[in-house]
Amino acid sequence: MGKLREMLDADCGLPAALEVMGERWSFLILRAAFNGLSHFEEFLSGLGIARKILSNRLAKLVEHGILERTPQADDRRRVAYTLTPKGLDLLPAMLALRQWGVKYGLGVQSDLVLVDCRDHRPIAPIGIHAHDGRPIAYADLKWLYRTDVGEP
């Protein structure tokens, strides 16, 4: 993979991403949010997480702009946590991780499949693609300096 070694030096956004999502519960809370859960007690009972940890994680996710905290208009005690665009953008990463887990037979076998609602066929495995959509193999990847790329 050639120049890939340099990926190490660059603080490549991965450590930054992990700062938020690297904590054990963060992805599970995110998944729950994708599932439509939005209230404290829903997360609490849905995930089996400790109140303190949930409180802490929600605050961190809000702080990082992944969830948005909005008190209800009717009952101001009631608070809804909803995904921001930034949070929604984590779906590919989450699905990639999930697919990996499924592929290697970890966890419980589910009989639910994520499909494209247009043709009711399962989505493709999340993978690496060239700018034009061609799948790329691991061996065909290379690091280049921004100034050396073909067309911007």
Place this chain on the structure above:
Amino acid sequence: MGKLREMLDADCGLPAALEVMGERWSFLILRAAFNGLSHFEEFLSGLGIARKILSNRLAKLVEHGILERTPQADDRRRVAYTLTPKGLDLLPAMLALRQWGVKYGLGVQSDLVLVDCRDHRPIAPIGIHAHDGRPIAYADLKWLYRTDVGEP
């Protein structure tokens, strides 16, 4: 997203994936492995991780079949940790996470870009695609029972 709520009930492979990769250093060690690092001391100085933690994480990654531990033929004290196919399969998840971090301006701006070596153009953002390669929007996803999918 309709039936997505059921994703919660299913132990969908995500928790299983997180059991290994959910620990803070796991992804960083993996990234280092992708960068070509393979020896204990390389990881140690490359990552600035504590010996004990590194030892523990490497053992766990090996135990889960993500890294392979092979003592060198010439010097049996020397051990190489290399990515297994299962480990290599984590690249999309890692890149998706990394791209997310980069997209939202987290971490240090790198001047290195991952490109397809055939045309030297940056790879596409990791995303969700239908079986035939069409990109799918979040709103077009749906959960179906395995028995209800179009063609297997």
Place this chain on the structure above:
DNA sequence: CGGTATCCACATGGATACTG
């Protein structure tokens, strides 16, 4: 070189009780 062993600080996580 590739680890254990030890010590210590602090974070994580669970349980439970309390509050506005």
Place this chain on the structure above:
DNA sequence: CAGTATCCATGTGGATACCG
């Protein structure tokens, strides 16, 4: 309902020393 407060056990992480 959505937290905060408290207690406690265990895990994480760093530093350092030691070992085959």
